[in-house]
Amino acid sequence: MRLPPLDRVLSPRTGYTRAHWETAADALLAAVEPYATEDSALYHLPGTHESWSGHLSDGLEGYARTLLLAAFRRDETALGRYADGLAAGVSGVWPRIEDRGQPLVEAASIALALRLTRPLLWDRLDDAVRQRAAAWLGDALTAEPWPCNWELFPVTVGGFLESIGHAPKASREAIDRGLERIEQWYVGDGWYSDGAGRAFDYYNGWAMHLYPVLHAWLAEDRDLLALYGGRLRAHLGDYARLFGGDGAPLHQGRSLTYRFATTAPLWLGALTGHTPLGPGETRRLASGALRYFLDRGAVDEHGLLTLGWHGPDPSVLQGYSGPASPYWASKGFLGLLLPPDHEVWTADEEPGPAEREDAATSIAAPNWLLQSTRSDGLVRLHNHGSEDVRYDPHYTRLAYSTRTTPSPSYDNSVVVGGDPSRTGIEPLGVGDGWAASRHTAGGGARVTGVVLVRGATEVRIHRVTGAEPGTPVRVTGWAAGEGTRSELLPVLGLDHSLTGHTTDGTGVFVALARLTAEPEPVAEPLAETVSVQPAGPDELHVRWRGGPGVSVAMTEESVQVRSLAARTDG
Incomplete structure (x- = not known):
């Protein structure tokens, strides 16, 4: 043309x-x-x-x-x-x-x-x-x-x-x-x-x-x-x-x-x-x-x-x-x-x-969190509310971007007992830099998922209930696409292969993810951008480097994200 x-x-x-x-x-x-x-x-x-x-x-x-x-x-x-x-x-x-x-x-x-x-x-x-x-x-x-x-x-x-x-x-x-x-x-x-x-x-x-x-x-x-x-x-x-x-x-x-x-x-x-x-x-x-x-x-x-x-x-x-x-x-x-x-x-x-700003924009109606970074113009969509199982994988993955495509091998998924399906997605809310939902996976297990973002870093938290004791749980991240780099690090409940197991049918699994399209690798190691620590049986504290800290409390029915400083409901 x-x-x-x-x-x-x-x-x-x-x-x-x-x-x-x-x-x-x-x-x-x-x-x-x-x-x-x-x-x-x-x-x-x-x-x-x-x-x-x-x-x-x-x-x-x-x-x-x-x-x-x-x-x-x-x-x-x-x-x-x-x-x-x-x-x-x-x-x-x-x-x-x-x-x-x-x-x-x-x-x-x-x-x-x-x-x-x-x-x-x-x-x-x-x-x-x-x-x-x-x-x-x-x-x-x-x-x-x-x-x-x-x-x-x-x-x-x-x-x-x-x-x-x-x-x-x-x-x-x-x-x-x-x-x-x-x-x-x-x-x-x-x-x-x-x-x-x-x-x-x-x-x-x-x-x-x-x-x-x-x-x-x-x-x-x-x-x-x-x-x-x-x-x-x-x-x-x-x-x-x-x-x-x-x-x-x-x-x-x-x-x-x-x-x-x-x-x-x-x-x-x-x-x-x-x-x-x-x-x-x-x-x-x-x-x-x-x-x-x-x-x-x-x-x-x-x-x-x-x-x-x-x-x-x-x-x-x-x-x-x-x-x-x-x-x-x-x-x-x-x-x-x-x-x-x-x-x-x-x-x-x-x-x-x-192109104007680093932004984490929550959209309540579809229960989405949009994460963009000005340095590379990359936009990521964290999906905690959209589902149409007739057209998987373009609806049911945890995340999408402007530079990657869903992979046949189930990127951005939680694989429970070898089953990567994600059905019955129920939104649990969005807020300042976070989104949460619940879905069914692994033959009836329930997964409560929360994502928190800042800059290009993502904290992905998954609480699995209703599974058989010892059920393997594997977390996947971004399938790198056109000129992109993908990282996924285990934090809690996961080994180096990003796999963990439930105890008494329950488990909390946390990973850090980062997708960038920078011409050079990001200088700051992903593990140093944020810390995640247990603060109780169903609560985690997430502290961003040089930024705010938040508490994430999860049950099978709800998620609460609160500022560690002000302790206001999220």
């Missing part, structure tokens, strides 16, 4: 400007054009990983997701091709929209694109084509979605159909029904679970916030925009911390092959005026993510986005991933809806959170 020269004046950190985004969008659109069918209704991109929906549905996915990119780019030549494809698609080529079928997902992208470009595409279609298209989309109004972010696809289709006066009653019912259903998953402070349970990941940004906020904005509904925009604003305060100094998003959750779709909520906040971020910071974070992936092989020699993270990588795929799935990355180009003279494009880049 040939991009313009870097602009280190306007964008001293990434070098990217609006011209880079426009050029990248144009290149991606040009690359997929040869793979369109003769009638332009389907885009059959190359690849061997066919989704469980089948070849025809995958072709529709290729059309819909690249149409969304053309809509954000407002490329009238490309939109003309997609108009031809729409006419053919709704004349019998496209599969029908049915309950819990992939066409429901793609209908939302098509409807959103049509709503955004109505004067350029929809209004130029023949009336007969418009009627057939509305009828095809209309099936989405009553199709049953999966109970997760899919509830927002009928909302998005309903918003477009209502705006053109098609089936107004059914459209309004679909909008109201979907918005009502996602309320049960809103957990506060700008965070949603993606369906029942505690599945927290990027779907918060590229689905749960994106569709309601865009719908409210396009409908010019002030009340809805105040509600959903306020939630977006709250979310972005946390969300901005999920990006490393090198632009990388945290490697956690499912559908990671959507890559720089992670930037969509950043742009959305600027587009609608609901963001706590300055314009220079917004562009820095978004451009950083785009450049991160383009610099690391996300686009192949044919100019196509591959199924993977950097390059092709089957470890980040799901059963629904097809050759065109990565083109949900199109959502990352939402910022092109902002005019060239908007301050988000004209302001000087400002550093993101990971």
